[in-house]
Amino acid sequence: MRPLIKEILLMKPDTEPRTVYGWVRTKRDSKNVCFFELSDGSCLKNLQVIVDKEKYNPESILAKLTTGAGLEVDGMLVESPGQNQAVELQASEIKILGEAPAETYPLQKKRHSFEFLREIAHLRPRTNALGAVTRVRSAASFAVHRFFQERGYYYVHTPIISASDCEGAGEMFQVTTMDMNEVPKVDGKVDYSKDFFGKSSSLTVSGQLEAEIYALSHSNVYTFGPTFRAENSNTARHLAEFWMIEPEMAFCTLEGNMDAAEEFIKYVIKYVLDNCAEDMELFNKFIEKGIVDSLKSVVNSKFYRVTYTEAMKELEKNADKFEFKPSWGVDLQSEHEKYLTEQVFNGPVIVTDYPKDIKAFYMKMNEDGKTVRAMDVLVPRLGEIIGGSQREDSLEKLTARIEDMDLEKEDYWWYLDLRRYGSVPHSGFGLGFERLIQYMTGMQNIRDVIPFPRTVHNAEF
């Protein structure tokens, strides 16, 4: 395999000519020499190529060395007299593999706004910032798998299409093969028995319930896959299609769950800091000043842990600061989460034991009968990054909760079976992968940390 520019930049000067491939990022031309920089996406830095016009002067080619052009360049890697690079390529022959006419190529050698780049999502990975995001995202994905694999978790592929109507984590996208112009009906209602699966089906909003199945056979499992929410939400931290990581651990209480979540976040951050130092420096300099130091301190510190009740007391002390008055029984508002992470604790905080009425039916009830064994990890800038809980493992209590919340017990027959046969304490959490990337890079809009963002009214590319 050909060496990548990332590797070439670390090499000693050549004794024999080599061939390099890449795309032109920028060109600087003068009377006798022409410099251009090549990128192949393997790293943030470019390889500087120098053309000595006296020795090699193909005018027709030099004119086509525009930003974006794809090249094959033969030359000698030599020590660079310049300040910004150790080596550079002295070109002896340049072959244009693909031109990029400067009059129409949208990317210029200047800063572009992220809003503009979103409109050209097919070209934006060629920019420094989005290129760095791409590498960090890939490294973080690898770190996710490595973290769990090193600890004996099994990667379970939970379904993308779900015909069970029992997830309740938000609005769902319907999946159907029925002709929408001629929907079969019975008594005025859609006849789903005629549909592909014989019943109404949707894209998954969570793999948790299925992950629980495998946790109760393989102890520790995780999922990492696309998740779909048809919410009409228009914010910098919501997507209709996003990637979620959901570990589920048997013989594990809320405390073990919190330990796992904390260790996990630190592990992925540390992996990215160690393996994407150059890209992280870009974010540190241009996107969120000081983020590298702040992430380093997160890795080395202990996450604060408070109960919802304690957090509420803290908020009530400063009730006048908030638009929404904090009071026990009401969910934490964005401003409350920001205050806790940014003002009170200045770092990640785990809030536990929320009132049962603001949490999902499957969370384990506390002794007090009022709160459940839930935990949310809140971080500065973003708010909630993880939501998790110890699961209710008592058949009686879970059944009662399902009935209390007016859910159909029959829909949950297999979920209840897990409590009927060999039920043990188990816990898990869900982490939005894009939010983690946002947290690590400082990128303000979630649409810029996923290659092809899907949001309300937008599924372009």
Add this chain to the structure above:
RNA sequence: UCCCCUGUAGCUCAGCUGGUAGAGCGGGUGACUGUUAAUCACUAGGUCGGCAGUUCAAGUCUGUCCGGGGGAGCCA
């Protein structure tokens, strides 16, 4: 879905109380003894988001639709 802001050259923006448009960057041309956000000179780019209205006159005011951004809710 609600509140606020915004839509002018390829990009980022300026355009005061209404009088038919400007900068920087980018592009093109030329100059320049190795540049690295190169530099310098010249030059070409605009139905001012769409539609309707007020007015002698609308980039500027009003209504409406569409796009973008920020905040809120929902959540990961």
